Amino acid sequence: MNNAIDSILIFLVLTDLILLGSSRLKNAIRFVALQGLALGLLPMLAHSQGVVWHAVLLGAGSALLKGFVFPSLMNRALRETNANREIEPFVGYISSLLIGVGVLALSFWSGARLSLPWEAASLLLVPAGLFTVWTGLFLIVARRKAITQVLGYIAMENGIFTLGMVLVEAMPLLVELGVLLDIFVAVFVMGIIVFHINREFDHIDSDQLAALKEGPP
Amino acid sequence: MNTASMLHPLLALLLAPLLPGVINRTKAFFAGRRGPPLLQTYFDLWKLFRKGAVYSRTTTWIFRAGPIVNFACLLAALMVLPLGRVAAPLSFAGDLVLLAYLLGLGRFFTVAAALDTGSSFEGMGASREVQFAVFAEPALLVGLAALARHAQALSLTPIYAGLSSASWSVSFPMLALLGMGLFILFLSENCRIPVDDPNTHLELTMIHEVMVLDHGSVDFGFVQWGSSLKLWILGALWTGLMPPGATGRPLLDLAAGVAWMLVLAVATGIAESIMARVRLLRVPQLLVGAGVLCALGLLLTFR
Numbered sequence: 001m002n003n004a005i006d007s008i009l010i011f012l013v014l015t016d017l018i019l020l021g022s023s024r025l026k027n028a029i030r031f032v033a034l035q036g037l038a039l040g041l042l043p044m045l046a047h048s049q050g051v052v053w054h055a056v057l058l059g060a061g062s063a064l065l066k067g068f069v070f071p072s073l074m075n076r077a078l079r080e081t082n083a084n085r086e087i088e089p090f091v092g093y094i095s096s097l098l099i100g101v102g103v104l105a106l107s108f109w110s111g112a113r114l115s116l117p118w119e120a121a122s123l124l125l126v127p128a129g130l131f132t133v134w135t136g137l138f139l140i141v142a143r144r145k146a147i148t149q150v151l152g153y154i155a156m157e158n159g160i161f162t163l164g165m166v167l168v169e170a171m172p173l174l175v176e177l178g179v180l181l182d183i184f185v186a187v188f189v190m191g192i193i194v195f196h197i198n199r200e201f202d203h204i205d206s207d208q209l210a211a212l213k214e215g216p217p
Numbered sequence: 218m219n220t221a222s223m224l225h226p227l228l229a230l231l232l233a234p235l236l237p238g239v240i241n242r243t244k245a246f247f248a249g250r251r252g253p254p255l256l257q258t259y260f261d262l263w264k265l266f267r268k269g270a271v272y273s274r275t276t277t278w279i280f281r282a283g284p285i286v287n288f289a290c291l292l293a294a295l296m297v298l299p300l301g302r303v304a305a306p307l308s309f310a311g312d313l314v315l316l317a318y319l320l321g322l323g324r325f326f327t328v329a330a331a332l333d334t335g336s337s338f339e340g341m342g343a344s345r346e347v348q349f350a351v352f353a354e355p356a357l358l359v360g361l362a363a364l365a366r367h368a369q370a371l372s373l374t375p376i377y378a379g380l381s382s383a384s385w386s387v388s389f390p391m392l393a394l395l396g397m398g399l400f401i402l403f404l405s406e407n408c409r410i411p412v413d414d415p416n417t418h419l420e421l422t423m424i425h426e427v428m429v430l431d432h433g434s435v436d437f438g439f440v441q442w443g444s445s446l447k448l449w450i451l452g453a454l455w456t457g458l459m460p461p462g463a464t465g466r467p468l469l470d471l472a473a474g475v476a477w478m479l480v481l482a483v484a485t486g487i488a489e490s491i492m493a494r495v496r497l498l499r500v501p502q503l504l505v506g507a508g509v510l511c512a513l514g515l516l517l518t519f520r
Binding site (some may be wrong): 003006007010013014017021091094097098100103105108123161 | 390394513
């Protein structure tokens, strides 16, 4: 039981590291989707009273959304924008990986120091969740393509979901469903924005949006 | 210490040249060819050891010492290396660091001998070898540190003696991470396919082969035997992780270790058949990945 949770969390950490180190957008989308699917199992395993219907519903809903709906939206955006890979990220891939290891150690360190109201289902839960949140933030900051930034946003939500597992006994279903709905709307809107940026400027490099200004009349 | 642990270094010396044969036969099977005979490396060694040596006048004693010192380092490493549950002939606190440094010393002399020829081609190979070692050696040490912390011991023999099927069910994630990390290291340190292609003599891809181009005859024999031994040594670090635990009969443990070694050779052949060599610029990324896997394993032992 505990080993299964640990394996899922380690899978989460490893996919985070792959996200930090890979340049292919298609692979990145696939790995974020796999994260979502794996996290769908977590509420059932983390619940101490065995299978509880709202935990199952929560897991199934989030797996459906993150494993199938988001990837298909993102793949659509990818197809329409003809962007295959991140060409020149602000932070290189090897240094991203090394930063990732440092942040991982940091999240283990701070995870051990956080005092939790409940005993977490696994000692890895908090570090893995924190690391995923930070990976998402890092992707948003350090990558150029708008699609990777959306991916970072979803990865961040995966991290928040993982951290939420500490409170799985106490958290009402409605709160988590509300978060999921927010994310869904956000990804939907971002997909549309990515499409429009691409149609307007022929690329989705968000850093060049800073140079946006009105032309001479 | 018992007969099995005395037998292991001898067995390693005798059986190591079989591993490249098994790998090549597996690759040939995947490609639909018949492939070279299983004992091809032995034939090569037999041929090389009967030849006379020719040395270039521009080389010094360093060039001649290279293969010998490398082989001697690997022999010394065999003395502290357990094979699965079979204890090593020598075991003392800190021998895992000695093992890493012996491999490093062997590498240093191979590189120095390559530089001694003054050939720019060999200098290129030496530079690549050292560049990748910068990433591979920390990963190996971190992996060994994780194992040492898991077993609460500083010597390879007790570290590997403590592992069994039970430890797989207790700390499955950590052992799986280390298994993946050490397998990548095994492939890269032995210049197998995701890093180097042992088949080609193309300057774009070569690392290890290019460093030994000027060695001939007996020296080259020791180079080849040495590279099979390195395959065995790094392989033993990986196979030791695998179940089953100690059976109580040392000879049975030895047989299990050798069987796992053959499984590893077949797995290497399969990996080489289904993977492409990664671009040279991406190799550091692969090795950092291996280091990350080992580091994650180490972090898991701190719970």
